[in-house]
Amino acid sequence: MARTSRKKRSTLTNRAVVAAAALFLGGGGLIAVNVYASAGEGGSGAPPGQFRNAARQMSTIDCPDAGIALPDVPDGARPEVDRELAAMDTQITDAYREFADRKERIARDPELAGNAVLGPLRSRRAASLDRIGTAVERVEGRRPQGLEGLAGCSLRADDDNGGDGDGDGDGQDGGQGGADDNGSGDGQDGGQGDGQDQGEGQDQGDGQDGGQGGDQGGDQGRQGNGPEASDFVDIQSVEPAADRPRNRRGASRGTFTTDCGRNENGKFNPDNVIAAPGVSNGAHHMHDYVGNQATDAFAGDDQLAAGETTCRNQGDRSTYYWPVLRLQNGQDENDVDADGGGRDQNTGEIQTPSQVTLTFTGSPAGKVTAMPRFLRIITGDAKAFTNGDANANASWSCTGFEDRQLKDKYPICPEGSQVVRSFAFQSCWDGQNTDSANHRTHVAFAQDDGRCPDGFRAIPQLVQRIVYDVPPGPGFAVDSFPEQLHKPVTDHGDFINVFDEKLMKKVVSCVNGGRKCR
Numbered sequence: 085m086a087r088t089s090r091k092k093r094s095t096l097t098n099r100a101v102v103a104a105a106a107l108f109l110g111g112g113g114l115i116a117v118n119v120y121a122s123a124g125e126g127g128s129g130a131p132p133g134q135f136r137n138a139a140r141q142m143s144t145i146d147c148p149d150a151g152i153a154l155p156d157v158p159d160g161a162r163p164e165v166d167r168e169l170a171a172m173d174t175q176i177t178d179a180y181r182e183f184a185d186r187k188e189r190i191a192r193d194p195e196l197a198g199n200a201v202l203g204p205l206r207s208r209r210a211a212s213l214d215r216i217g218t219a220v221e222r223v224e225g226r227r228p229q230g231l232e233g234l235a236g237c238s239l240r241a242d243d244d245n246g247g248d249g250d251g252d253g254d255g256q257d258g259g260q261g262g263a264d265d266n267g268s269g270d271g272q273d274g275g276q277g278d279g280q281d282q283g284e285g286q287d288q289g290d291g292q293d294g295g296q297g298g299d300q301g302g303d304q305g306r307q308g309n310g311p312e313a314s315d316f317v318d319i320q321s322v323e324p325a326a327d328r329p330r331n332r333r334g335a336s337r338g339t340f341t342t343d344c345g346r347n348e349n350g351k352f353n354p355d356n357v358i359a360a361p362g363v364s365n366g367a368h369h370m371h372d373y374v375g376n377q378a379t380d381a382f383a384g385d386d387q388l389a390a391g392e393t394t395c396r397n398q399g400d401r402s403t404y405y406w407p408v409l410r411l412q413n414g415q416d417e418n419d420v421d422a423d424g425g426g427r428d429q430n431t432g433e434i435q436t437p438s439q440v441t442l443t444f445t446g447s448p449a450g451k452v453t454a455m456p457r458f459l460r461i462i463t464g465d466a467k468a469f470t471n472g473d474a475n476a477n478a479s480w481s482c483t484g485f486e487d488r489q490l491k492d493k494y495p496i497c498p499e500g501s502q503v504v505r506s507f508a509f510q511s512c513w514d515g516q517n518t519d520s521a522n523h524r525t526h527v528a529f530a531q532d533d534g535r536c537p538d539g540f541r542a543i544p545q546l547v548q549r550i551v552y553d554v555p556p557g558p559g560f561a562v563d564s565f566p567e568q569l570h571k572p573v574t575d576h577g578d579f580i581n582v583f584d585e586k587l588m589k590k591v592v593s594c595v596n597g598g599r600k601c602r
Contacts (some may be wrong), residue, residue: 098433132393134497144567145176145205146238146470150213151359153230157521160223161457163362165521168219170360173565175212176237177428178369179205180309180566202237210235240470291448308568309429311412311494317496319481322488332534336446338595340544341602344374345405346437352422355381358460358523358578365423367408367466369430369563374440376403376582385458388582399587403580404442406507407466407563408434409552411465430563430570438502439551444544446595447511448534451541454588455581460519461527461546463509464576475524478575479506483551492573496557503552503560505578511545512536544595548577 150169157165181191182201190196213235217227331337351373360366363381373379380389393401408419410432415432419425446452465475479489481504482497489506495504510527517526528540536542554560560571568574583591594601 086497093574106248116350119371121418122553127478136321141315144240144470144569145179145237146240146567147172147176147205147209148234149471150216150234150468151232151522152471153234154216154220154228155304155520155522157220158223159481161219162521164219165216166360167363168216170366172209173360173366173368175205175208177566179237180429185427197239202239204235209237233592236555269596297457309566310564311558311571313558313573315494315561315570316496317490317493317498319488319501321486322485322490322495324487325489331448332450334450335448335534336451336542336596337598338446339600340444341563341600342392342395342400342402342403342442342444342529343602344398344400344440344442346440347372347374347394348436349394350436351379352419352424352434353380354428356578357381357383357403358462358519358580365428367407368424368428368565369466370419370424370434371405372408372437373403373405374442376401379403379535388458388580389583392530397587399584401582401584403578403582404548406505406548406550407558407575408438409505409554409562410434410501411554412559412561424563429566432561434551435554435560437550438553439549441547441549443547443549444595445547446544447530447536447542449530451596452511452544452592453513454592455513455543455583456518457581457583457585457588458518459513459527459543460523460582461509461579461581462523462576463579464506464574466565466574466576467568468470468573469564469571471572476575477507478572478577479508480504480572480575481506490573494558494560494572499556503554505550505552505562505575506550507546507575509546509548509577509579511542512540515541515542544591546579 109375150172154165162415179201182204183197184198186200187511190200208430209234211233217231220600221227243556281480353373354365354370356364356367356371357379361381366381374384375393375395376388377390377393378387388401388403391401395401408430410430412432415433417425419434420431421427424430465471465473468476473492476491479491480493480495481489482495483504484501485495485497496501510529512528512530514526514528520526528537530536530542552560562575564570564573564574581588592600593599
C-alpha cells in the first residue's frame with residue numbers, strides 16, 4: 085500500500101487535470117474537452133473553443149479501493165469498517181454532485197476541480213481511513229499499515245480504447261480490458277500512480293490519455309454518465325469461446341434448477357446487505373431481487389430465514405440480486421430523484437428480464453459438498469473500471485450466440501436475438517467461513533483443471549443466466565457506482581444461501597448423482 089514516488093508537477097500535467105475536470109456531468113449534460121489538444125500543446129492554454137468543440141467524452145473520479153487493501157479485518161471491527169467503507173463510496177458520489185453544483189464556476193476556472201472538490205474529498209477519505217485504523221487497532225492491538233496512502237483520488241478521462249486513460253503517466257489499463265473478477269488488476273494501483281499530487285488533488289501525471297470517446301448521440305445529459313458507443317460490439321464479430329475443462333472420472337455431472345421468477349413484483353433497492361450491511365443506499369445503484377423478499381441493508385440471518393420467497397420451492401429462501409439493466413432512451417423511471425437512481429446518475433427505464441435461470445452445477449474434478457446456510461458470495465466487481473479487471477466475472481452474449489462471450493463489452497444482438505448476461509459464481513469454499521472481510525477470500529474459483537485450490541472444497545456452483553428483450557443496438561446499460569460509468573466490466577451478482585437443510589441435501593444428491601432436478 086506504499087505510495088509511489090511523485091513526479092515534479094509540470095504545465096502539461098496541470099492542463100491535463102483541467103481538461104479532465106471539464107468533462108464532468110452537470111445538471112444539463114456534459115462539458116466536453118479534447119484532452120489530447122489541451123494536455124499536449126505548448127503555450128499558455130488551449131483556445132477557448134476547444135472546451136466545447138471536441139467529441140463527447142466521460143470522466144471518472146478514480147480512488148483506491150480500501151476494501152481490497154483490508155483482507156484481514158478482525159470480526160470485532162467489521163461492522164465499523166463496513167460502515168466507513170460505505171461512507172467512502174458516498175463521499176465519491178457527493179463529489180460528483182459537487183462538480184455538478186459548481187459546473188459554471190469550474191467551466192470558468194477548471195482548477196477549482198482540484199481545490200474545491202478533490203482536496204475536500206481527500207480530507208473526508210483520510211478521516212474515514214483513520215477511523216478504520218482505530219477500529220482495527222482497538223480489536224487487534226495494531227493499526228493496518230499504509231492506510232493514509234489510500235486517501236487521495238485522481239481525475240481520469242474515459243478512453244474509448246480502454247487503456248492509458250487514467251492520467252497517471254504509467255500506461256495503466258483504464259479498466260476495459262479482459263476480465264476475471266474484483267481486486268486490483270494487473271498493473272493497477274487504484275489511482276495512486278506516478279505524478280499524482282494527492283494532497284492538492286491536482287497533479288495527475290503526464291500520461292493522461294482522454295481518447296476521442298464515442299458519441300452516442302441523442303440526449304446524453306438525460307442518459308446520465310455513460311456508457312459510450314465504444315462499450316458495445318456486434319456479437320457476430322466475436323470469436324467462439326474455448327471449451328470448458330473436460331469432466332474427470334468421478335465428476336459431479338448433475339444439476340439443480342430453482343425457479344424464483346423474474347422480479348415481476350418489482351423488488352428493488354440500492355442497498356447491499358453483503359458489502360454494506362446496515363447502510364441505506366450502500367450500493368449507490370439499484371438492484372433487482374429474486375428469492376428472499378426480506379432482503380435489504382438491515383436484514384440479518386434471522387430475518388432472511390423468516391422471509392417470504394418468490395422461489396417455487398419454499399425450501400429455497402435464498403437471496404439472489406444483481407444491478408438492474410436500463411434502457412438509455414431518455415425516459416425517466418420513478419426513481420429519477422431517488423438514491424440509487426437519478427441521485428446516483430442511474431437513469432432510464434428499468435427492464436424486467438424476460439427469463440431468469442438459476443442453476444446449481446457440479447465439479448468436473450469430483451463430488452461436491454453442501455453449502456453452509458447463510459454463505460455469502462459476491463461474483464464480479466462493481467468497481468472493476470477503477471480497480472482493474474482482476475475480479476470481473478460477468479459475461480455478456482446474445483441468444484443463439486452463447487458460445488461467444490464478452491467480458492468488457494455489451495453485445496449488439498441481431499434482430500430476433502435477446503441480450504444475455506451470465507454469472508458463474510465461485511465453486512470452492514474454505515470449509516469454515518460464511519463470509520470474509522473482503523467478502524471474497526472465504527470462497528474461490530476452481531483452477532484450470534477444475535480442482536479447488538488447496539484448503540478449499542467443491543460446493544454446488546451457482547450459474548445465473550438473465551435474458552432481456554431490448555431493442556437491438558447500443559441503447560442499454562447496467563446500473564453502477566457513479567465513477568464506474570456503467571461499464572459492462574463492472575457487472576456483478578450477489579447470493580446468500582438460505583436453502584433449508586433438506587433441500588440442500590437434495591441439491592447435493594442431484595448434482596453428485598448426475599441427475600437433472602428442480
